Amino acid sequence: MTQHGPALNFRDFLDDLLTAGDAVAIDVPVDPELEVGAITRRVYETRAPAPLFASLPGSVPGFRILGAPAGLSTPGKGEYGRLAAHFGLPRHSTPRDIVEKLIEAMHATPLPPTVTTHAPCKENIRTGDAVDLESLPVPLLHQEDGGRYLGTYGFHVVRSPDGTWTSWSVARTMLHGRTTLVGPAMPQQHLGMIHEMWRAQGLPTPWAMVFGAPPAALAAAGMPLPAHVSEDGYVGALTGSPVEVVRTETHGLYVPANAEIVLEGHISPDETGWEGPMGEYHGYAFAERKRQPVFHVETLTHRDDPVLPVCAAGLPPEENHTIWGTMISAASLDLLRSAGLPVDFAWCSYEAATCWIVLAIDIQRLAQLRLTQRQLVDSVAHVLFASHPGWLVPKVILVADDIDITDIDQVVWAMATRYHPGTGEYGFPHAPGIPMVPYLTPEEAAEGRGGKAVISCLQPAQFHGTTHGSTASFRTSYPRSLQQYVIDNWARYGYR
Numbered sequence: 490m491t492q493h494g495p496a497l498n499f500r501d502f503l504d505d506l507l508t509a510g511d512a513v514a515i516d517v518p519v520d521p522e523l524e525v526g527a528i529t530r531r532v533y534e535t536r537a538p539a540p541l542f543a544s545l546p547g548s549v550p551g552f553r554i555l556g557a558p559a560g561l562s563t564p565g566k567g568e569y570g571r572l573a574a575h576f577g578l579p580r581h582s583t584p585r586d587i588v589e590k591l592i593e594a595m596h597a598t599p600l601p602p603t604v605t606t607h608a609p610c611k612e613n614i615r616t617g618d619a620v621d622l623e624s625l626p627v628p629l630l631h632q633e634d635g636g637r638y639l640g641t642y643g644f645h646v647v648r649s650p651d652g653t654w655t656s657w658s659v660a661r662t663m664l665h666g667r668t669t670l671v672g673p674a675m676p677q678q679h680l681g682m683i684h685e686m687w688r689a690q691g692l693p694t695p696w697a698m699v700f701g702a703p704p705a706a707l708a709a710a711g712m713p714l715p716a717h718v719s720e721d722g723y724v725g726a727l728t729g730s731p732v733e734v735v736r737t738e739t740h741g742l743y744v745p746a747n748a749e750i751v752l753e754g755h756i757s758p759d760e761t762g763w764e765g766p767m768g769e770y771h772g773y774a775f776a777e778r779k780r781q782p783v784f785h786v787e788t789l790t791h792r793d794d795p796v797l798p799v800c801a802a803g804l805p806p807e808e809n810h811t812i813w814g815t816m817i818s819a820a821s822l823d824l825l826r827s828a829g830l831p832v833d834f835a836w837c838s839y840e841a842a843t844c845w846i847v848l849a850i851d852i853q854r855l856a857q858l859r860l861t862q863r864q865l866v867d868s869v870a871h872v873l874f875a876s877h878p879g880w881l882v883p884k885v886i887l888v889a890d891d892i893d894i895t896d897i898d899q900v901v902w903a904m905a906t907r908y909h910p911g912t913g914e915y916g917f918p919h920a921p922g923i924p925m926v927p928y929l930t931p932e933e934a935a936e937g938r939g940g941k942a943v944i945s946c947l948q949p950a951q952f953h954g955t956t957h958g959s960t961a962s963f964r965t966s967y968p969r970s971l972q973q974y975v976i977d978n979w980a981r982y983g984y985r
């Protein structure tokens with residue numbers, strides 16, 4: 490028996506999507522070279538069901554690809570359904586339902602994984618010369634990409650040399666050779682930190698990479714939890730069941746037992762290769778490639794008819810926004826609340842490509858705290874910009890809690906009508922941040938600092954707990970009874 494349910498079993502997640510009409514099985518041949526990427530891109534941009542590519546010419550038979558595993562669906566019809574399914578939540582869950590569940594699990598006791606020997610991921614095992622990554626359906630996702638990407642929706646598994654910290658983290662990997670991949674392991678990210686611990690001892694880093702893992706595990710691997718916190722225990726707390734893991738063949742790491750595909754091997758302590766360019770989360774592809782660590786695959790195991798999930802990064806909404814952005818929102822909100830700041834909710838607007846986070850400020854509590862705008866901004870910057878989640882997002886936007894910050898139309902309206910040029914913006918040129926932010930100067934990117942700001946869309950009156958002007962809208966300008974009467978009679982007026 491293997492564990493079941495959409496959060497803890499990728500195959501069940503996929504079956505649920507197919508049943509709900511939120512995935513479509515595509516049986517006609519589709520070329521992994523650009524065609525998979527083009528269809529997946531169009532799916533995100535039209536909010537269509539996730540494509541399950543069952544026929545991929547040129548690769549070993551049986552391998553399939555699932556595109557847009559956490560793409561959005563039609564607004565009003567389970568828009569966040571694919572994301573919610575990652576956590577076993579109902580299809581109609583709201584961003585707040587999802588974020589509050591993620592935060593609750595951060596405060597629960599971690600449930601460490603349990604070791605099993607029944608492991609679907611070992612249905613097929615290839616080692617040594619039998620490993621050939623080039624025979625897999627590794628897609629070329631955009632014509633501007635510098636190579637084919639196997640790892641766009643999988644996670645790395647590494648462990649600190651003292652064995653106390655297991656890290657699961659999402660980072661991309663590009664095909665480099667028959668048994669090698671190349672990809673980033675930034676020193677600020679936990680993959681890079683643990684890799685550095687092994688390098689300092691002159692040793693290769695024992696490593697595994699997992700595709701088609703339990704969806705809750707993938708999401709947790711894309712979440713900026715603190716250093717030395719093992720994501721596996723968080724997933725147990727989040728889903729209420731320990732993740733079933735199995736020992737790898739080679740280095741004694743543990744991977745989710747029902748994963749679709751597992752790569753095992755090591756990260757070279759010194760060898761690097763050219764990686765990129767790639768169409769990226771901010772929506773651009775830049776021409777530069779970079780030297781990155783080389784990942785050596787010694788063993789490949791997979792389920793029968795395995796499914797490789799794929800993110801075709803670029804303009805929102807794709808998984809860097811729906812998964813990464815949501816996980817950053819939860820981790821940031823937890824930090825701000827824990828610091829006692831009057832923040833009701835936090836949301837990385839998907840439309841902003843994980844380059845800003847909006848904070849809804851509880852103006853009643855703000856008034857009680859008697860903070861000036863400068864004090865509020867400095868407190869927020871102090872908490873966020875020094876944190877692991879805050880390193881990832883360069884801009885923070887403050888709005889009053891009458892705005893639903895998950896509705897981009899309302900955020901735009903607040904910015905246009907409440908942000909005061911010249912007095913509403915605070916730059917933090919020395920704050921450290923992810924160098925991938927597209928507008929950084931070459932000096933800022935090299936230094937890993939700057940380009941960070943807090944933008945206040947709070948009115949002066951809101952620091953005293955009141956809003957200057959009432960909103961004129963259907964929801965705010967009519968008695969509730971009349972709103973309901975109008976809704977009930979909508980068809981009678983002649984509207985469909």
Ligand SMILES: Cc1cc2nc3c(=O)[nH]c(=O)nc-3n(C[C@H](O)[C@H](O)[C@H](O)COP(=O)(O)O)c2cc1C
Nearest residue numbers: 658659660661678679710711712713808809812813
């Ligand atoms: C689809 C997707 C792709 C991602 N790609 C990368 C990447 O290539 N490099 C990276 O550093 N982070 C990437 N991330 C973000 C990290 O997974 C995230 O920051 C996470 O917190 C890293 O794990 P850590 O906090 O344990 O270091 C990606 C996230 C998602 C959801």
Ligand SMILES: [Mn+2]
Nearest residue numbers: 656679714715
């Ligand atoms: Mn981590």
